Amino acid sequence: MPAPTRWSGALAVALAMSAGATSAQTQPASSAPRPVAAILMYHHVSDYVASGPYARALTVQPSEFARQLAWLRTNGCDTVTVNTIVADARANAIRGCEIAITFDDGYDDALAAAGALESEADTATLYVSSGLVGTPGHLTRAQVRTLSFGGLQIGAHTINHVDLTTLTSPVSLHEIEGSRAALQSWSSSAVDTFAYPAGKYDTHTEALVSGAGFRNAVTTQPGDLTPALAAADAFALPRYRVERDTGSALIKRIVGAQSRRGISASELRSIARQRVEGNDAALGERIGAAVLNASYPEPLLKVRVLRSADTTFVGLMLSGVKLHEHVDRATFANDVGGMIVRAFDARPDVAEVDVWAVRPLAVQPAATVSGDYAVPTSRTVFSAAVTRAQAQAAASRTQMLGKMYWEQDFLKDDSPR
Template sequence: MNPTPILTFHQIAPEPPKGTGYRSLSVAPPDFASRMGFLKTLGWRGLSMTALLPYLRGEAHGKVFGITFDDGYLNNLTHAVPVLQQLGFSSTCYVVSAMLGQTNSWDRHNGVPPSELMAQQHLQQWLAAGQEIGAHTRHHVRLPTLDAATCQDEIAGCKTELEQITGAPVHHFCYPYGEYTAGHVAQVAQAGYASATTTQRGRCQSPDSLLELPRVPVLRRTSRPLLWWKLASNYEDRRRA
């Protein structure tokens, strides 16, 4: 099986001021459109996690990559969806279910300005646009710092809340901060998720567990040639811990 890349995005928003925490995680809207259009021109197709599953399982083959957005920012809906629709791409946005309509308060201590998260009506718009919603815990927690019962509530409860809110199935999970243990993987499986993504760098290979999938970060200064190199070569694979 050819390696399958899963791209990671956070905010699709104008460049934050110098000195802003996690500044590299904001990709300017024109840059996002340019990069996605570039990959489309090269014959690549961006897919949601559900659409990507047959490729991850080795059941299908093609020039495809996954598109994921972490945290559920409103600017994903505003700036990314029109581009994805125009190109015929789909994506998965990992949402923090108990914080809909609020801000990324978990980043405050890192000097990140508050940014609005999608509310219930925005999730419906996201789904209506042909995109997919995944789970990112209820409160964007550090799972290894919590007891097993609380982790279970955060992992399984997020799925339940999002399905109740949207009426759509939630099959995919993302570990906040990329922090997890074997016990959390077991809880994700028990909750019924079909896949889970990490912050481990690399393209997905055939031996990878579907509940511990690596991803390819796309940052503010990731140029179009570098993005292609990340997808088409072992550039990211060599950075896997």
């Protein structure tokens, strides 16, 4: 049986009302959207085509890229980092459509792509060959740092963009570890995902990358990211190559016809903006939009951000009632883990994410409780606090949450939702 689709609040209500007139027996089996998880590979986003035999095919025009992002958004796709999509696939937590956008080599037109991503409240993973940083046509160190702090995940792509299968083990390790060390010093964030240059790899290079402490590695072999694949071999992840003029058709084929429709980036940010508290509204809005776009059944009430000169703390307050679908404690904890991952993805200086769920309390006996903002007349029914180090070291989302507080009857079979 296909997993239930997760909907944002207003959309869920509208669809539930429209679906009420049709019985489950008469609905076609294909009415529910299939889970989609895929990694897309880009190189250039530019109106200018550099010289080289493959340059034109690998150069997507900015207008085309913007249309692709908009299409993904309106077809209900959540754009995430590579680490996030791998974690979601491994946990079998993808219920709709998740797409990880990646860029190889570290070309300077990644700045234009970053602007388009920002306008759609999207993120991406940028694989950089550290030895090319600062050379003509490539990003500078300062630009790598800016993109990292802007919410893009930075991944390693060797120092000199070499075929690792042709090198000795010591030289390969130097290329692998040296690239990560340089990128981490420029971005001040964990560099723990890797891309094989030109997609060249074998079991030996997989072992070297894994042994060097990376969490995953991507190839150039096309294919969807299935839960089985994410669990079995995170160091040979497939990617679809997006090329000029044909990329949009490829993306539509990968995602397929989705029965749910997303909302625009501006609408999503507007909804998130109303939930933000703290001293960094822009970051709160970005985190809120990322969580809302993932369409978890647990309603997001508030995003609190406390940012100092060198560190940031984030709090996510959820509703302990009015869940958009039935969930048990294991599902709830896994969803909370997904929200925390998205908060950490938003900025590399997010040091800790706290999540708590609340239920409103009646202000007098037998009073009707309505609305989720009955603060301070509410009680906490769930809470968890996770540091970045804790999240990076955990083997699963449940393990990442560590010791959680659960009110005794919260998410029991007979408890209200």
